[in-house]
Amino acid sequence: MKKILLLFVVCSFQTIFSQQVNQKDATMLRAIYDASLLNGKSYDWLDYLSNKIGGRLSGSTNAEKAVKYTKAELDQLGLDKVWLQPVMVPKWTRGLKEYAFMETGPGRTTTMDICALGGSVATPNAGLKANIVEVKNLEELATLGTEKLKGKIVFFNRPMQANLIQTFEAYGGCVDQRYSGAAEAAKYGAVGIVVRSMNLRQDDFPHTGAMSYGDLPESKRIPACAISTNGAEQLSNTLKLIPDLNFYFKQNCKVFPDVESYNVIGEITGTQYPNKYMVVGGHLDSWDLGDGSHDDGAGVVQSMDVLRLLKEIGYKPKHSIRVVLFMNEENGLRGGREYAEQALLKKENHVFALESDSGGFTPRGFSFDCDEANFAQIESWRSLFKPYLIHYFEKGGSGADIGPLKKDGMVLAGLRPDSQRYFDYHHAENDTFDAVNKRELELGAATMTSLIYLMDTYGVKNGFTQIKN
Template identity: 70%
Template sequence: MIFAGIGIGSAQQADVQMLREIYTASLKEGKSYDWLNHLSNQIGGRLSGSVQAEQAVTYTKKELDVLGLDRVWLQPVMVPKWVRGTPEFAYIESEPGETNNVPVCALGGSVATPAGGIKASVIEVQGVEDLAKLGKSQIEGKIVFYNRPMDPTLINTFEAYSGCVDQRYSGAEEAAKFGAVGVVVRSMNLSIDDHPHTGSMSYGELELTERIPAAAISTKGADLLSTTLKLNPEIKFFLRQNCRQLPDVQSYNVIGEIRGSEFPEEVIVVGGHLDSWDLGDGSHDDGAGCVQSMEVLNLLKKVGYQPRRTIRVVLFMNEENGLRGGRKYAEIAKEKNEKHLFALESDAGGFTPRGFSFDCTQEEFNRILTWKNLFEPYLVHQFIRGGSGADIGPLKDQGLVLSGLRPDSQRYFDYHHAETDTFKAVSKRELELGAAAMTSLVYLVDRYGFISSSALPDRQ
């Protein structure tokens, strides 16, 4: 293969050298950790529609402006505004006057309880499929307790998460159909601790009057509730929460780009989501992905690389409870007839990078595999065909290659959607290694493209 008149050996050596320069720049001169420090400690949790989310928009746009990119802009998008209200409170009542408080938090999108809370008997299930087996006679007037844990035997913790998250998302909708007065859901967490994990939920087509409050209970609290139920099925559970859904408000995707020198009409996107849940400060989910994506453009400039194609960073708004930002970006791109070649998302935490997943054809994957050896010295060589990311998903019908950074996942769900997702949980070095890996992949895609792209042979 020949690239721009250079034999494959020379081209390979040039790539080795470029990746080394990228990693050196990230580890010695990178800005990702400082950016994350500000997002996390000066702004905090960035729930869609909140003041903090808007502060994050202003801050990241300003920082992209400082990089001297060819263009930086805000893309308007209407987002939902759900507020948590006063702290939630819950307890297990073994008998009148004998109670044990347990940590809970409202699920995102839930309705509030009555002002005085709700107290009812509890029925434990392992998933929504159990409801039909029990029937309305056993569920009506009770609080449904979903207690299916993440499978600890699965090495890929995202698979374990996928195996039980339906009870969080659809649990209230399904339980309400059987007359339940509320639901509590075991937190999506492999650790046994006192930190409840929030997350999005949906009522489907239920009318407002049919909706019931939904809360997550910590894994330790869930174990206590389950054990207590076995000892005394007549116990009561009390829950009080004060959350509200307000009218949609305007927010923004934050976008910046370096225009391609040869093929500016071909766009490579790298991004993460700027919004977060409100319990912690959203450092891993997804402050890390945002600053790593910003760093891609910063590092390319630092090493003096002029992209052939347009490299665009997109900080998406509202991934957590609506995906409005990702959908709006894809909608506008389609309206403008933009040609996207590749999209890379970081939304799996700022942990040690292990590799990438790719949503692509086998032919495209074969091309990608020719780059794998370049990542082996950095231990980022787990290249698999599979998923990519939620925010770039709406771009898929454009026929581009989608990819996701895949860090080590073993600790991710200790922090995901919980008050423990804070800046101190992020390693500076791991964050910077992830940014370097992403920049390296973007560099290779920009330089060579894909076999199935519209590129001419001499551009491969």
């Protein structure tokens, strides 16, 4: 009887303690969300980054301005450390606006909306005109071969799969034509490529993005452009009626030698475990067509606000918390790789990293790259997020820039906002400040801060036991 009574007392104590801990955490999350929604800085920072600086392509003057601006803002937050980490990045310029038309007969032309793909070579000075051949994928390209492709422009017209609820899955299912299309088409003697924009909506905005020639010699590289989804539909329908139509496009892009840029880093030093690091970040560079508000100005300012919010609510983290604004995610991932390489050289122990690079829409939750023990702990926090309509906790990817940090025992996470409209703006000229909602942006910053707080409070688990810090 005494043993049963003792067991009852112990269980009751554990239940009461658990309830007290949960209430403490709930109170802390409430304070974080209040601070972000009533006194957030992310929207003001994004306003300046987008409207005063603009698109921030790696190696550009605007990217340099963004480095200076974000460092100055971090300096004003009273962090323990703020510094710039040098990194060599590619420099590519678009030049004058691109121009294109399809020619259905002598003197009969229809102008098309295109943009050069990032990293593409230019067309000849007078532009490029040739018969155009439509394909759906790289496999179809190979079946046509040199006989049917030599001297032609290849039109890759595989749309994102609209019935996939996870829009990033739809993006991943067709982005190979953009990235590798030129290199593959050149092997069969094609003289240029046109790629359907990665977009689930029908509109007139062409979407740029990174492409690669692989190990193709410079002399064999062919120009590559993207066409809007409306343009792709019009071109495809016209080809069915006039299979031998010509397509003309002119672009003036240029590749320069690499230049020096920087990752921007700020740190609050941990009170108990200063040599264990938790990172939160986004990428500071963007494409040049819009001002990069969703991709990834939103992630940058949300990550900056995580550290500001922790200071505002008076929370002193156990671990060292770093914000890292990575340079060159869009066309090289140089910033993420450099940060990971320097961390390895300095033998820094990173235990957790969180990235925001999916737009500034309403947060839905997180995806995690971690083991089962850590995911079980994270799932136990789900009820804390439920009042804020955060329900998505899934194992999966995290983020491109924090990926190089991955090691055994580490937890990587990615903020997952509602992504249904993300690809309406991704890499296009309509990715501008007016497309971002202030409240949604601030909810994202609070959600990220809440996860950082919980990870810092309870630590990272190793197997089924907590790491001894």
